[in-house]
Amino acid sequence: MPPFRSDPLDELVIPDGTHVEEHDLVTEGDVIVGGQSAVEFGVRGRSIIAGERVRFGGHIEAEGDCRLDMWGEVAEDVLVGEDAYLGERVYVGGELRVAGDVDIGDDVEVEDGFEANGWIVIRNPMPTIVFLFVYLGQLLRIGEEEAAEEMLAAMMDDGDREQEPVVIPRGARVADDAWRVSTPARIGDGCRLHGNVRATSLTVGRDNEIFGGLRAKEGVTLGAGTEVAGNVTTRTGTIRVGPDAVVRGDVAADHVEIHDDAEVEGSIRARQETTIVTEPVLEEPAVGSPDDASEEGDQTADPETAEPAERAD
Numbered sequence: 001m002p003p004f005r006s007d008p009l010d011e012l013v014i015p016d017g018t019h020v021e022e023h024d025l026v027t028e029g030d031v032i033v034g035g036q037s038a039v040e041f042g043v044r045g046r047s048i049i050a051g052e053r054v055r056f057g058g059h060i061e062a063e064g065d066c067r068l069d070m071w072g073e074v075a076e077d078v079l080v081g082e083d084a085y086l087g088e089r090v091y092v093g094g095e096l097r098v099a100g101d102v103d104i105g106d107d108v109e110v111e112d113g114f115e116a117n118g119w120i121v122i123r124n125p126m127p128t129i130v131f132l133f134v135y136l137g138q139l140l141r142i143g144e145e146e147a148a149e150e151m152l153a154a155m156m157d158d159g160d161r162e163q164e165p166v167v168i169p170r171g172a173r174v175a176d177d178a179w180r181v182s183t184p185a186r187i188g189d190g191c192r193l194h195g196n197v198r199a200t201s202l203t204v205g206r207d208n209e210i211f212g213g214l215r216a217k218e219g220v221t222l223g224a225g226t227e228v229a230g231n232v233t234t235r236t237g238t239i240r241v242g243p244d245a246v247v248r249g250d251v252a253a254d255h256v257e258i259h260d261d262a263e264v265e266g267s268i269r270a271r272q273e274t275t276i277v278t279e280p281v282l283e284e285p286a287v288g289s290p291d292d293a294s295e296e297g298d299q300t301a302d303p304e305t306a307e308p309a310e311r312a313d
Contacts, residue, residue: 009034012181012199013167015287016188023058023176027166034170035069041176042076045166052087057175059094066098070105083118164188164287178212185216188287189223196230201237204228205286213249220253222262223282231266240281257281 009032018027024042025031031043035051042058050056052069059076060066066080070087077094078084084098088105096102096114103121168174172181178196179185185199189206196212204210206223213230214220219237222228222245231249232239238255241247241262250266251258256274258264259281268274 009167009169011167011183012169012172012179012185013164013287014185014187014191014193015164015166016205016285017190018166018188019192020176020194021192025166025174030064030165031168032165033168034172036170037168037172037174039168039174041174047082051170065100077112084116186286189285203282203286205282206242221281221286222247223286224280242281 015027015029018025020026020041024044025039027045029045030047030049031045033039033048033050033054036053037051038055038057040057042060043056044061046062047064047066048060048062049067050069050072053071054069055073057075060074060078060080062079063081065082065084066078067085068074068078068087068090070089072087072090073093074091075093078092078096080096080098080100083100083103084096085103086092086096086105086108089107090105090109092108092110092114095112096110098114098116098118100116101118101121102114102116106122169181169183172179174180176194178198179193180198183199184201185197185203187193187197187202187204187208187210189208191205191208193208194211196215197210198215200216201218202214202216202220204214204220204222204226207225208223208227210226210228210230212228214228214232215234216237217235219239220232220234221240222232222242224242225244226242227246227248229248232241232247232251234253236254238257239251239253241251241256241258241264243259243261245259245262247262247264247266250269251264252269254271256268256270257277258268258274260276260278
């Protein structure tokens with residue numbers, strides 16, 4: 001479990017092993033989507049939580065609970081393995097099927113009807129994200145930081161697994177062509193994503209396949225063995241490219257630190273300096289606990305203090 005933050009939705013987080021498969025975002029963990037966001041494909045995960053006015057362009061399949069806050073929209077079916085909570089004026093373009101109980105608000109519209117094996121309660125449940133922040137805020141006000149961390153861990157973990165959830169921040173747009181957020185972004189190891197990724201800063205783990213480009217305002221770090229099909233650019237700051245990473249396009253930044261074993265098929269443009277390094281660029285996993293790092297991975301000293309092999313203007 002990462003250290004407790006005042007805002008759990010302050011960055012885009014894609015945990016290890018997340019894939020986009022045939023227009024579905026697939027993860028073994030939970031999915032949390034901030035309000036006013038658009039997810040233009042289907043989502044499959046353990047439990048799925050979405051804030052107000054979130055739009056899904058495909059279906060939802062949740063092994064656990066599914067919570068959709070008011071004015072949410074799902075273009076296709078919603079299939080839930082446990083309980084479902086639908087706020088006021090949620091729209092489902094297909095069928096709603098729930099293995100457990102359904103807590104449903106006023107003016108909810110389900111085009112193809114719904115089926116539940118448990119209780120069906122029609123009322124207006126408090127929006128999930130609102131409830132989360134109210135409860136966490138109260139715990140922090142009375143000094144119960146440990147209880148707040150445990151409560152957040154209980155929502156995000158399932159006990160045996162400590163994988164972070166997929167977190168999509170408020171106001172994001174996620175689609176096959178682009179992932180656009182106005183926050184930092186972290187992508188774990190072994191992920192397969194389609195589309196260009198845009199964020200304020202980007203840290204990408206090891207052995208990923210990104211079928212698009214990466215762009216950030218402040219800096220980009222690529223872990224060992226990651227392949228990027230497009231350009232990697234930043235407005236200011238540094239781009240770091242790890243060992244055996246492959247960039248099929250150009251690399252452009254103020255500073256570029258590239259490992260001697262990395263490959264860039266396009267041009268390298270550094271407004272100030274390009275450094276060829278012999279040490280990996282990631283000291284610990286991009287997503288998850290430092291204990292998860294492999295002994296042969298990127299556990300090294302800070303690249304800023306590493307001895308460079310060569311410098312080029």
